[in-house]
Amino acid sequence: MASLTVSAHQNGPMPRQSAFTIDSILGLDRPDQRTVLSAPYRPWTDVKPACQNRRVVADSEASVNVRMNEDGKSYSKSPTDSYRRTLNWYIGRRPRTAFSSVQIRILESVFQVNSYPGIDIREELAKKLHLDEDRIQIWFQNRRAKLKRSHRESQFLMVKNVLSDLQTSREEH
């Protein structure tokens, strides 16, 4: 096993006993304490609890047609959707929605005017863009986060610029 050989040549003596040291992860100190950390949580790795093999067929065909939303139309709210939801409950994640460029354009222009649309506007958007209202809500959430981030970042850059300007002008005298 590679972890043994690697953990063997770690940096020197026992480092410190913080809750988790790299060395403890590398299993240096304890040959087998694999109780807490031992199951690396890889949801896709196992087929999940054994009892799921029932309707996987139906589900799998559902998961195929996930996002057909090219321009005008997105995926439908067919019964396969609920199957997919069921499957995702096992697998754990909603398939990523790919918004069309038209949808994005509309969402962006609404965002410019109102970044906190109420339920009524969201529903309206949902109907017009053929999306779930949920998707709209999440989209606005993420969009607000993005705006906020970019604000922080540009401020950071401004501060950095000012500082480096100061530095420069100081050096010139």
Place this chain on the structure above:
Amino acid sequence: MASLTVSAHQNGPMPRQSAFTIDSILGLDRPDQRTVLSAPYRPWTDVKPACQNRRVVADSEASVNVRMNEDGKSYSKSPTDSYRRTLNWYIGRRPRTAFSSVQIRILESVFQVNSYPGIDIREELAKKLHLDEDRIQIWFQNRRAKLKRSHRESQFLMVKNVLSDLQTSREEH
């Protein structure tokens, strides 16, 4: 503009006159109000391109000091490198980090035990491997994606094998 066509084919009569309707938001009354504030936080982007040989050291120690940090050997500083660096500066992409084999070995063995290291472990790793914590996080992200991919592939192969076995045995009778 597509937004016109989309807002045009609305569902029936005027929806309601809440403070903002989609149509009023999409309204042409406001042709372009695009104030894009986005500034993609790229710390390795030097703010003073003209005179970067100044004291980059001083302010870079605050946040970045990008990557001189190989364990074994790093890249050379050939002219093409700096050229590429400049290009990257325009393009806005962080220069690709080249992990040393030692770094990879450690990361891999940590991954074996815990593929979702928390911030504390990531920081610790960063310190020990002389990397940014960001690099660590990205590495684990990509590593998880790789694992998942390989899983998908092997499962696909298994299914394929089973199917072709079935085919074969059917043909033999």
Place this chain on the structure above:
DNA sequence: TTCTAATTTAATTGA
């Protein structure tokens, strides 16, 4: 070409 570091953004979770 293959692999993988980096980016963007949809989805999830917890507070």
Place this chain on the structure above:
DNA sequence: TCAATTAAATTAGT
């Protein structure tokens, strides 16, 4: 709702 993450899907460097 936000903040922090994760995952999916890319882009691009070696």
